[in-house]
Amino acid sequence: MSKALGSIQPQFTTANYLAFFVGLFLFAAPGIILGQCPPDLWFDSQAEVDAFPATYPGCKNMTGPVLVLGADIVNLDSLRQLRTIGGKLQIESPNLVDISGLSGLTRVDGFLHIGGTALPNLHGLENLKSTGSSFTVANNALLLTTTHFDSLQNSGFSVSGSPLLQDWGAFPSLKTGKVIHLNNPVSQISTLEGVFPRLETAEYLFLENIAQLESLTGLDNLNRVEAISIKNTGIANLTGLAKLKNISNYFYLYENQELVNLTGAPVLDTVQNLQIVRNPKFSGLQGLESVKLVAQLTISENENLITLADSALIPDVIIGLEIDQNPALTSLRGLEKLSIQNGGIAIDKNDTLLTLEGLSNIQHPYTVSITGNPQLRDLAGLHKLETVTSLILENNDALTDLSGLESLRLARQLRVNDHLRLKNLHGLENLESFLTGVLYVLRNDSLVSLEGLGEMLGMQSILIKENPQLSTCSTLPICNALALNAFPTIENNQSGCLTPAEILATCQFSFNSLGGQVLLDPECDGIFGSQDRYLPYQMLRTTDGRPFACTDANGRYQRFLAGNQQYNFRADAIPGFSPQPDSISISTNDTLKVFNGQDFSLCPDSMFHNWRVSISPVGLPRPGFENRYIIQYQNRSAQSGNAAVILDFLDDVHQDFLTITSANGGTMIGPNQIQWNLSNFPIFSTTSKFEVRVKLDPATPLGVLLQPRVRILPAQNVNDIDWSDNEMTLPQTVVGSFDPNDKWVDREQLSYPVAQEGEWLRYLIRFQNTGTAAAQIVELQDTLTSELDFTTFQPLVASHRYKLSFSENGILNWRFENINLPDSSSNEPQSHGFVQFRIRSFPGLNAGDSIRNRAGIYFDFNPVVLTNYAITRVMELVPAPTAQPTVPLQLRILPNPFSDRFWIEIPGIEAHSNQTMTLEVSDLTGRMVLRRHVTGNRFMLERDKLPAGMLLFWLRDASGMMLACARGVAR
Template identity: 30%
Template sequence: MRKIYFLLVLVGLSASAQIVNIPDANFKNKLLVIGVDTNNDNEIQESEASAVTFMDVTGSNISSLEGISAFTGLTQLICQGNNLTTLDVGGLMNMELLLCSGNDLVTLDISNTNIKELYCESNALTSLTLSDSIRDLFCAGNQLSTLDLNHDFGYCWISNNPLVGDYIISASNLVKVSNTDISSAIVSNPTGSIIPDIEFSNNPQLVSLDLSGVHNLNGDTKIQNNPLLQYLNLKNGCPETASGGWAQLYLSLLPSLEFICGDDFDLANIMSLPIGSNPVISSYCGFTPGGDYNTVTGTVRLDASGNGCDADDAVVPQLAVKINSGAVERGKTFTNMQGGYTSYSVFSNPGGYNTILTPLFENLYYSATPATYTTSFIGYGNSATADFCIAPNGVHPDLEITLIPITVARPGFDATYKINYRNKGTETQSGTVSLAFEDDILDFVSANPTTDSQAANTLSWNFSNLAPFESREITLTLNVNSPLETPAVNIGDVLDFTAAVSAGTDETPADNTFEFDHVVVGSFDPNDKAVSRESIGIAQLGDYLYYTVRFQNTGNFYAENVVVKDMLSANLDLTTLQMVSASHPYRATLTNTNKLEFFFEGINLPAVGDDEPGSHGYVTFKIKPKSNLVVGNTIANDASIYFDFNAPIVTNTVTTTVTALGNPEVAANDFVVYPNPAKHTISIQAHTSIESVAIYNTLGQLVKTANRQTTIDISGLSPGSYFLQLVSSKGKTTKKMIKI
């Protein structure tokens, strides 16, 4: 009998060990109801628990899920709408979905799980630790002040939490961040999948929102009632749809919004929105193109010794590299002073034509190896390196000189200029640089380097060993006579300069001399534009015009980035564009929409109050007029200068007028037009008799003529800029007039 009794005790202990301890009666009853008790003994054995893969105990008045750890086979647990204050699902490694919304949870840790979908809305969570596998997060309506969002989410809904600080959110399906105290957010969509909705609303502390990593939208983007939001980045394809259309974008109740960044192709849509405030809307908050693209970088070097290029060979700065997609030219990029270039391309195979890069030479003195480079990208996000090695085609001596106005010329003040001379041939050169100026109205102050010789109206410098593609500069300062000196200099007068470079034989001697007409001004904006000639004859249509854009940081903090954008006149030949000089390192691009851009990335230009001399910058380029222009045509241009996230500063408009062949030009200061600006009439004072006056608008259209009149009624003209072509017995000239 003792042996039988002992056996019964062992059997009883074994059966008891298999029963899961579930103290909460409501939890246990729910398990019985949903059929977990498969042997109908009103208990839950471990074998029964481990066999369960799906559990839904919604709204069952459960206060504790103690015993859930025995359900090791669970893949989905739904326990919403109960009275849970704690929940431990650690170790349930098969679980992929947890829905525990509408409880009283204060803390939740799912780090020791493989949960991918978590729904924990409407709890009292102050602490939430996520699993590495998390993909979809719905935790709105809690008390979270901080949350680790360093995950690749599909859905991310974290609204109605007192979250503070800065967040980076990566999501591919949905992002909703409303009624929080976050300061900034950066959202990205690395998978490229379609995001149906984005919402950032009612965030009282949100200052900065960057959606530049988001594209392929297919629903609404709502950014509303964020009273402190100052910066909004919609660049790189947001808010475009996957089909290339325009998603619904709602911007409202954003009284502090100062800057919206978007792609060029989206700016018009953004500007059409009823934003309510008046932010700056620009594409210059980043320097990569919008949407999908590929990148090609490279360096151009000179093979002077004929043995191929290596790292010891000299680089080739300011060389144009043409960008084609198939047979279509898309624009140009230019090498920087280190010989490097960058090309961003939206073309790929099979998504479109491959990109073809070709170095361009102003003269056929050199050839490149390879002659072209063709990308072989599949899709986007690719990068490649395409270096070019150039070698001379024979012996070609060729120098070029340019005079650059670094400052404006004002009566009684100093004016600063740079002489830039460059070897664009194949041979090292030595020679002389000279500058002729009007000594009676200009006084020489200083030069760096110092002059080697000086005559009454001519300064000269000697140079030696100027290598191919090398540029050198001479900086000089001249003082302009005031109106009280003799001869007097007044506003509107023109200062005539001739710079020259010589070194013996030269294949293109025309650019060994540079004539520059510098118009004297009064009060001035330090951000301006100048052109080398205000008038040209038909015979000069094959000559270059030289443009200089000057800029100065007149703010109270350094400018990290500066961009100069120049929408070139339709009367200029884009194929002839060449870089000349710049004050700082830059990257330049030209697109076939005549948009020329200079990117001074990381320039850190000092504020005028911190470093007045260092607060200035400039860029100079040259380009030819179109050969089919006729007399009376004008070439008008201005530039837009962007300092970081500020509104662009638009420069003055400079104009070059095509004049008749054979008519002699007279000095502009032989004529005085006053008042200027004028509202009703203008008067003309001249040292000779006036024969005729022709008034042109900025499009080159003739709008009014007058014969032998010194007072002209302009009241019928629309306000704006005009050009007066004045003809006398001595010749003719052109003056600018502003009608107010």
């Protein structure tokens, strides 16, 4: 039986009722749903602004940006419901005259920018409490006033390009400022009073191009700021900064026409970088009496500055001092307490400067540049200068000699160029070493002699050119530098200084000459035979242990000797060999002599065996990449013999992650184990090597240890007299990025009992040319610390031929001349190099002591590249190594992948920890793309600072140890 449609009765259930009421809600109140905020707002017309309340009636808190750009927009009255904006607020409508519709707005998390409008004021922002990175008001041609920002507590404020502006407005609640930048060239505003009455700290404070501003009064509560720039104002001093104590970055005072001195900041104690430039009435540093630290001080182009004698006594400039182009300055008196350690001094182009008095406390700066001071009479103000890396003296026309530098003992580079009246180099008599450096003497019109130049042990390069009167170059320091094969360019001088050969010929008739070779002599017969070898880079020392000479690549040494002296020296012994004779004594008198054939033979103490092996990395291990190792070995026995070289890997990195891709002729004897057999291998042949290539799987965890171990085992039943160099393990942390110029030590810890006796330490210095062209010269300079016994130094292996030199106080230099090291972009595998050496620690080190050592690397004549510190610490007891190293924590990246801002969370770190950490981000090629200091356990980053693709995130503590890591993907 069928039913009519109209007779069908509905069957109501709970689900039916719920669906009915949801439909009724949607029909009756569409605005509630439609009122949810969109991800962003972009207003191109007044109609779109006016439609906002109806389109989004419930939208109060935007999560994304808001842009007001339409040309016909004249007001924002319809935006009164907006309370917060999670992104930026950008207002650039040229006909906009009223923003009072923003009166409900309390927070903008991104930047706030109002530019190119027709606004006469900023009424409507009175309830704004905070902004994000910046608040800028720029190029609003009709702006007369801003407003009273009564609620603003955390924000910056920047205003510029508003020629009709009559006041800055008021910020009565602002205590913590971000970037505050007031710049208005045509403004008549003359005061800051009432503008920032409660401002205590700011990131940046810029007051620029406000010529009518007469005082800083109004900043009375400001006590700390990262940086200040005051440029082209009318201030006469710093009155108004009565509570300012710390400027953590820079303080620039530029082109202030009325600035006389720096009074008005009585409690200021720290300024990192103080620059006082082009202030025509500036007369001195009065006002800085309370300052305890200035990292960099620049006083430049202040045309009426006559003296610093009445200035405050700056107690410590730790980085640099620059005083240049002050045309009326006559002296530097007033700077007597300056103490520059490892920084630079530049005194340049001061037309009337007569003396350097005032620099009497300068002892160990990094660089000193005295150039272009035409009336400077002497260098007496530098009478305490003892060491310097680079000393540049140029264009000081009144100098006749270098008197005043009598305390200078050590220098790496000396330039004496372009002097009109300089006649000699007297003043440098006490110079002991050039730290394997460079001497330039160029274009000195009156220079006739190099007399006065002290010892140049370690000199590597000499450039003496275009000195038209220079005829006396054969001084003892120059002669010894040439004898030690310093690389000279000597030309276009007077006869006597035309060529190196001419100078050396004169040296032969001016000084006693000493020369010889160091020979490995297994037969002990003193005759060079088929088994004999000349020993390169063998050190000779005085009998009291001071360095005396070093053999070249062919085992030869030479030097010149002064008259009426006694010289006692010996060749270093090597394990199992003793020098014959034990030492050589040379006495000189008034009669010149040639002491050639002063040879040493190293004879075996017995028919012993002694093998040596080492392994050096070329790069650090990275997941998915191939890593190279160089294995070098040598038979240092008294006879030829057989041995096996074995490479294996300790099991910190699982074998499944490791693949040996190239073994250079070796035989696989087990999982990731290689053996090379050496048969009847000759003694002391040039160190031989194997190259091994290893690839890590892309899934290899970051932070674990890869530990290649190499051993050299003599044939059965053969005892090695020194097993300490028969095995080497090279612990390496698997990383995502690395610095190719570094230093490594094989012992990071010594137990107290071992340290009390002294212990061998093996060091590796790696370098890579990351420039844009091949490097012709590479120099490594290593200043050994006082805990290392320089007399035990032994060079081991290196990637290229080199020349080794040294100074008496433990400064080593390896010079790779004509190395032609390719740049990494054109030939990455061949762009690397390294040296290894070993040295013993002095006995008597105590628990808590540490041996910190690093090296400087010079590519051609570019600035030094400093390595990390290789540190060995003395412990009460060294803990036994665990089977597995501690694996770093895993960072959390939210979201991941990310396309805009994202969060990083650090497990295991307290939320309010004050520990300063460093976050490093690199791409998969190892290129560092971001580095910043962070605190706490959660912080936010912006995607726009990072390239797209897979990225590696590292978190390190203050010592550089890795705390946590992660991988993230930027879209």
